[in-house]
Amino acid sequence: MTPAGGWPCGRQYTGTLRFHMRLGFDLDGTLADLQGALALEAAALFPDVDPDTLPKSVAPGSDAGPEEAAGRGDAAEAARPDVPLVAHALTARQQRELWRHVCDRENFWETLAEIEPGALARLFHLMQTRRWEVIFLTSRPETKGDTAQLQSHRWLVAHGFPAPAVFVVHGSRGKIASALALDVLVDDRPENCLDIAIDSQARPILVWRGEEGKVPGSARQLGIGTVASVRECLDILESLDRDGAEPGGMVDRLRRLLGLKPRSGRPLEAPSASRASQAIGRES
Numbered sequence: 001m002t003p004a005g006g007w008p009c010g011r012q013y014t015g016t017l018r019f020h021m022r023l024g025f026d027l028d029g030t031l032a033d034l035q036g037a038l039a040l041e042a043a044a045l046f047p048d049v050d051p052d053t054l055p056k057s058v059a060p061g062s063d064a065g066p067e068e069a070a071g072r073g074d075a076a077e078a079a080r081p082d083v084p085l086v087a088h089a090l091t092a093r094q095q096r097e098l099w100r101h102v103c104d105r106e107n108f109w110e111t112l113a114e115i116e117p118g119a120l121a122r123l124f125h126l127m128q129t130r131r132w133e134v135i136f137l138t139s140r141p142e143t144k145g146d147t148a149q150l151q152s153h154r155w156l157v158a159h160g161f162p163a164p165a166v167f168v169v170h171g172s173r174g175k176i177a178s179a180l181a182l183d184v185l186v187d188d189r190p191e192n193c194l195d196i197a198i199d200s201q202a203r204p205i206l207v208w209r210g211e212e213g214k215v216p217g218s219a220r221q222l223g224i225g226t227v228a229s230v231r232e233c234l235d236i237l238e239s240l241d242r243d244g245a246e247p248g249g250m251v252d253r254l255r256r257l258l259g260l261k262p263r264s265g266r267p268l269e270a271p272s273a274s275r276a277s278q279a280i281g282r283e284s
C-alpha cells in the first residue's frame with residue numbers, strides 16, 4: 001500500500017530527495033554504427049560496387065559530412081539519417097541479399113563500432129553520479145549466434161557501459177516510453193520521436209547528424225528537441241539535472257535547453273496522429 005504522500009524514495013519526489021531522471025536511448029544510428037557495419041559487409045559481398053560509394057556513419061567533428069560519406073553527392077537524401085545510406089549504392093535486390101547475409105552472420109550486432117567513441121562511458125558515469133535510470137531500446141532483427149538482446153548487452157559492456165538494461169522491442173516507441181514511464185527518449189529517427197511526442201509524456205530528443213536545415217520543419221512545433229550529437233544531448237541532460245530537478249519544472253527547463261518555447265502555463269496539447277504525421281512529412 002502506498003503511504004500517504006507517496007513513497008519516501010524512488011520516483012516520488014518529496015522535496016528533499018533528488019528526482020531520478022529515467023532515460024531511454026535507441027542504439028542503431030544513435031549510439032551504434034550500423035551504417036558503417038552494413039557498408040563493410042556490402043563491400044565484401046558485392047566486390048563490383050565501388051567501396052567509395054558505401055557510406056559510414058560520421059561522428060561529429062569528423063572532416064567528412066554525411067554527403068561525403070555517402071559519396072553520392074545527393075546531399076538532400078544523404079543528410080536524412082532515417083534513410084539507409086547503403087540504399088544509395090545498392091539495388092533493392094542487393095539490399096535484401098545484404099540483410100540475409102547479415103542475419104546469417106554469427107553475433108553480427110557485436111561487430112558494430114560506437115559512433116561517438118566514449119559516449120557510452122560518459123553516459124554510464126553520468127548515470128552513476130547523477131543517479132539516472134537508463135534503458136536501451138532497439139528493434140534489431142535476430143542473427144545467427146546469441147539473441148539480439150544478449151549481443152546488444154555484450155556490445156554495451158564492451159563499449160564502456162558495464163551494467164546495461166537493454167530490450168529488443170517492436171511497435172510504437174511512444175507506447176513503450178509511456179509504459180516505462182520514461183522522462184526522455186533519445187532516437188535518431190524522426191518517426192520514432194513523433195511516436196514519442198504523440199503517445200507518451202516522455203520528451204523526445206532527435207539526434208540529427210545531417211544538415212541542420214534538413215530537420216523536419218515541424219519537429220519544434222511538436223516539441224521534438226534536436227541535437228547534433230549524443231555528446232550535445234548528454235551536455236543538455238547534465239545541465240538539466242545539475243541544479244536539482246523537480247518533476248514539475250523539468251519539461252519546461254528541458255524545452256528551453258533544447259531551444260524550444262516553454263509551455264504557456266498548461267500542458268502541451270498532444271498532436272493528433274494524422275495531423276502530426278502530415279506535418280512531419282510521414283505518410284499516415
Ligand SMILES: [Mg+2]
Binds near residue numbers: 026027029030187188
Ligand atoms: Mg535508430
